[in-house]
Structure formats: C-alpha cells, structure tokens
Amino acid sequence: MEKVCIIGGGVAGLTAAALLSKKGYSVDVFEREELLGGRALTLDPSELSLEEYHKLLSRFHMHIPFSEPSIEEVFSENLLDGYYIDLGYHAIGGGEYSNINQVLESFNEKVEFLESFVGFIKEDGYDYPFLSKIDKIRILPNILRLLLASEKTLQKLDSVPISETIKKYGRGKMKLILEVFSRSITTVNNLDKISTGEMIRAQRNLYRGSKPVGYPKGGLRAVHGKLASIIHRLNGKIHLSKPITRIEINDNKVQGVVVGEEFKPYDIVISTLPPQYLFNLVDEELFPKEYTRALKTLTGTGSLCAYYALREIKPGLIGKTFHFIERDIGVDGDDAVGMIDFMTASPESRLSPKDRFLVQSYIICTPEEAKDKSTLEKLREILDKNLSILVPNYEKHLEWSIYPAIWHLDGVAKTIDNPKPSIITPIENLYIIGDGVKALGIGFNCAVNSARLLDEYLSKT
Numbered sequence: 001m002e003k004v005c006i007i008g009g010g011v012a013g014l015t016a017a018a019l020l021s022k023k024g025y026s027v028d029v030f031e032r033e034e035l036l037g038g039r040a041l042t043l044d045p046s047e048l049s050l051e052e053y054h055k056l057l058s059r060f061h062m063h064i065p066f067s068e069p070s071i072e073e074v075f076s077e078n079l080l081d082g083y084y085i086d087l088g089y090h091a092i093g094g095g096e097y098s099n100i101n102q103v104l105e106s107f108n109e110k111v112e113f114l115e116s117f118v119g120f121i122k123e124d125g126y127d128y129p130f131l132s133k134i135d136k137i138r139i140l141p142n143i144l145r146l147l148l149a150s151e152k153t154l155q156k157l158d159s160v161p162i163s164e165t166i167k168k169y170g171r172g173k174m175k176l177i178l179e180v181f182s183r184s185i186t187t188v189n190n191l192d193k194i195s196t197g198e199m200i201r202a203q204r205n206l207y208r209g210s211k212p213v214g215y216p217k218g219g220l221r222a223v224h225g226k227l228a229s230i231i232h233r234l235n236g237k238i239h240l241s242k243p244i245t246r247i248e249i250n251d252n253k254v255q256g257v258v259v260g261e262e263f264k265p266y267d268i269v270i271s272t273l274p275p276q277y278l279f280n281l282v283d284e285e286l287f288p289k290e291y292t293r294a295l296k297t298l299t300g301t302g303s304l305c306a307y308y309a310l311r312e313i314k315p316g317l318i319g320k321t322f323h324f325i326e327r328d329i330g331v332d333g334d335d336a337v338g339m340i341d342f343m344t345a346s347p348e349s350r351l352s353p354k355d356r357f358l359v360q361s362y363i364i365c366t367p368e369e370a371k372d373k374s375t376l377e378k379l380r381e382i383l384d385k386n387l388s389i390l391v392p393n394y395e396k397h398l399e400w401s402i403y404p405a406i407w408h409l410d411g412v413a414k415t416i417d418n419p420k421p422s423i424i425t426p427i428e429n430l431y432i433i434g435d436g437v438k439a440l441g442i443g444f445n446c447a448v449n450s451a452r453l454l455d456e457y458l459s460k461t
Contacts, residue, residue, distance in 0.1 A: 001026045005257050005264070007244045007281070008272030010038020011220075011444060012434040014227035015103055015451035016270055021234035022107070023459065025268075029236065030259060032243035033059075036228060038272065039408065040444060041087045042219035050075040060087055061408040065304075065376045068401045079309075079400045082353035084219050088406045089305045089362035091321060091341055092444050093185075093202075095214025099441065099448040100223055107230050111222050113214035114319060114343040120180070121324040121340070121386050128320060131173065139174045149200060157197035159416060165196045180323050180337050185442055186414050187301035189333030189364050193415040202414075202442055213321050215343040218350050247271070247282040253428040270454065272434040272447075274300060274411030275421050287426055298436065299418055300408040302370035303338075304379040308359040308387065309352065309399040310345075317342045317390060318357070324386045329378060331365055336379070338363030340387055356399065361387065367407035376405055410443050411436030423454050 002025050006013045009031030017027045035041060039060055045053060050072065057063055064071050074080060092098050095115035104110050119128030131139075149157070157165075162182045170178050182194050185202045216222040228238060239259075246258040247269055256265040271278055276298040284292045321341045328334055338361060343349060345357040352358040361383055369375045380403055387394055411434055412420050420438040423431050431454055435443050439450035 002267040003265070004028070004268045004270065005030065005244075005266040006270045006272065007247075007257070008038055008434070009033075009036040009224075009238060009240070010272055010434070010447065011040055011100070011223060011227075012447035012451050013038070013270070013272040014224060014231065015100070015448050016433055016454055017236050017238075018107065018227050018230045018234070019103070019451060019455040020458070021231055021236040023455070027231065027236040028264075028266075029231070029238045030242045030244050030257075031238065031240050034241050036224040036238070036240070037087075037220060039087055039411075040090050040220050040447075042084050042221040043087065044084055045080040046078065046082070057087070057404065060406070061300075062087065062404050062406045064402060065373060065405050066380055066403040068398065071402065074400050074402065082356070083309060083358060084221070084351045085307050085358070085402070086220055086360070088404065088409050089303060089339070089341075089360055090220055090444060091213045091215055091339065091343070093213060093441065094445070095211050098214060099445045099452070103448060103452065104226055104230075109226050109230065111226055112217045114217060114346055114348055115211040115214040116319060116321040116341075116343055117211050118213060119320055119322040120176075121322050121389050123389070126322060126390060128322070130177070130323065135173045138172070139177070145169075154197040154200060157200065158195050160196045161192045161416060162194040162196050162199055163191035166191065176325075179335070180325050183325075183333075183337035183364060184323060184339060187303065187364050187410050187442065188413055188415055189331055189336050189366075190415075191333060193333075193413075193417060195414070195416050198414055201440060213343075215341070215349065217348050244281060247430065249282060249286050249427055249430070252286070252426075254430045268429045268431070268458075270431045270433060273432075274298070274408060274434065274436045275432050276412070276436075278432060282427075282430075291426055294419075295421060298412045298421075300367055300436075301410040301413045302365045302367040302405070302407045303362045303409045304365060304370065304376055304383065305360070305362040305404045305406065306380070306383045306387075306401060307404075308361070308394070308401045310357045310359060310391070310394060310397045311355070311399055312397040313342070313345055313357045313359075313391060317345070319343055319346050322386075322390065326363075326382045329382070331369055331375065336363055336365065336382065338383065338386070340383075340390060359387070362409075370405045370407040376403075410446075414442055414446075423450055423457065
C-alpha cells in the first residue's frame, strides 16, 4: 500500500485525501492550524482572543484595516459571540450541483446549499435577477456562441483578452454581463489580463447548477466536516497543529517529509500551498531554473471583504446575492466589481444568533492594493455605499462590521500573463494541488477540481 502525505487540510487537501483513501492509498493529512479549512476556513471567533485572531489572519495573508466599532471593542464586548465567519469571501459556483457535491456523491454524501440567482445593484435600486426574460432572449445567440464553443476554439481564445471579446460581442446588457461576470469569476479587475477561453470554461462550470451561486448550510465547515468524516471512515489520518517543515528529495524523487524534527517516509507527497510558496519547504536548486522562476513570479488575487451583522433586514433580500460595478476608481483595470451576499443572512445558514443577520461582501483588488490604506479606504466606501442601496440607513441596524483585507484570496490569479502550473512537478511523486494550479474553475471549485485531476492522473499511472 503506497503511503501518501498531503500538506494542508483545506478543501483541495481533504478532497484528495478522500479520493485517494477510496483508491486504497494510506493517506496522512498534515495541517498546521488547529482547524481544517485552509483559506476557506469558517471560524467561531468567540473561541479566539484578539491577539490569536490577528495572528491567524497574518498567517493567511490578511489583516483588518477597519471595523465598526473598533476591533478591540468588538472583542472586549464579545460582540462576535454566536457568529461564525469565514476568513474571506467564499460563495461557491454551482450551488447544489457544485464540484464538491459531485465528489461527495461518489461517497453517497452531499452538502446542503443555499442557492441564489445573481442580482445587480444600480444607483437607484437593483435588478433581481440580473437578466430579465427579455434580456435573455436578446442576448441568447451571443451567449450560446460563447458557451457552446468547442475546446479547440477555447484553446485559441486562451490568449485573447476578454476586453477584445467585449469589443466584438459587447452591446447593451451583453457588454455589462461580460464586464461584470468575467471579473467576478476570475477575481481580477483588469479585463486585458483575463483570458476569454478560461472565462468561458469557468462560466460553463457555474451553469451546471440550478442557480449560479451557493453557500453551504452551516458554513464552509460543513464541507470540511463531510470530507473529514469520509477520510476517517476510510482509515485515513488527519493531523492538526502539525506543520511540515521540509520535503525530502533524493535522486529527483520524493523520499518523505519532516514534521517538526521527525522524518517520515512517504511514497507520494502532495502540497496544497500556493505554488509560489513551495520552495519554503524544498530546496529550489533541485528544480529546473525555468520552473523555479515561473513559480516564484506567480501572483495571487486580492480583495477587501466585509462582514456586517445587522439586527434587521427586509425579508425580500434574505437568500439573494448581488453584483455591482464601480467605474473609474483608479484601481488596476479602472473599474472594480464586487458582490454582496444575503445567503449568509438566512437562518438556514446557521451563522448568526437568532434575530441577527450576517451579510458578507467583497470588492476585487490586486494584492498590492489590498495592502494600501488609501485604496482600501476607497474600497470600503464603495462596499458601504452599495449595501446602503440595498439596505437604506443600514447603520441604524448595525451591531458590528469587520473588513478583512486579503492578498491571497485565490492562490494564483487566473490571468493571461500569470499561467497556472500543472499539478505535476519535475520531481517524481511530488504534486501540487489547490486553487493555484491549472484546473477547471476558480477558487473553491478550482481547488476541488485539482484534487480530482490528481486522482485521475494517479489512477492512470
């Protein structure tokens, strides 16, 4: 029985562990944190001190530039008791029919999802859903032309910026759709960097579901809990608070890993770290220089997120999700797209105390912009403005708000000038998975699909 070490207990690592355990591998998952989830972690913040919260965020390339009241008061007054919040913004494309449920179905399991069509926020209100029946009829020919394109055609479109596709097909509502959805799908604002081919593939993946976006009932921890129970059932092992300090390689082949000071031999090692951080665990001199250079220059995506705890919301908003676009604000790409999500405000989400409503939102920026205070102040104003369009005078009902800034929302940005690497590395039996590698979808779905790709590859070899 081949022994497999998986570094990281996020969704990619847990999915791979479940799939490989089913195939008969002896699997160990090592997670440095006390909780499973990685960057898609659902927290019970009442279990943390403010210092612990800051340290956790720092380890995941995040910080809190703003909060209301101050973050010190939020913690000292125990305002977060009864709430569960994610590290960043994580709506999942496809909802009930998402890629994670496709995996879970093979184990006769599933996660229940809240699902939503997507609305659009305007200066004087909102449209829900984004497209009316008349809109759909008008743009249907162009939508079908894109979504039904062959893989051969998509490969040709991989190097074509979506900005060029918009010039060709973008008229009226179709232009707005391409401007907004291409950004939200990739978490990138600069249309010149977004691949038309990759955008269309991701869009197809979203429309596998009955509704475009979903959020797990009980939070992202519901997904991790399902996967962990499967792993344990199949005799896999999960080790929490056990960071890997080194990957050992000899004669271009993986030998094992070092956990703390102890060497543990493994036949296969799988890293879920963002690829650009692989060399924190292994000597880069063991890899071809071109490969090392390519990985080290990869960049992630950023955003300013916001969590609003409200005492009152109009019932008609609960369960809905909305896009918005802010024009000419001086960020990379000029315009910025974001989302405000009321799925988390549903009592079925089980993320907030009774008679309280948790709203999650985010606005896209680059990793550099996520570290710039003046840019973040501008982005916060935009988030608050768009929430106020949906919930006028929301401040009257606000219990607290927290604004996490993150410069690794996705491990690697899916852009033309930032090609994601393969799951296969130049080292024998060393693999990389997660949302930073070349796999279908973005973020959560990309992470799941990378694990499925690896499972298929190992089955063939």
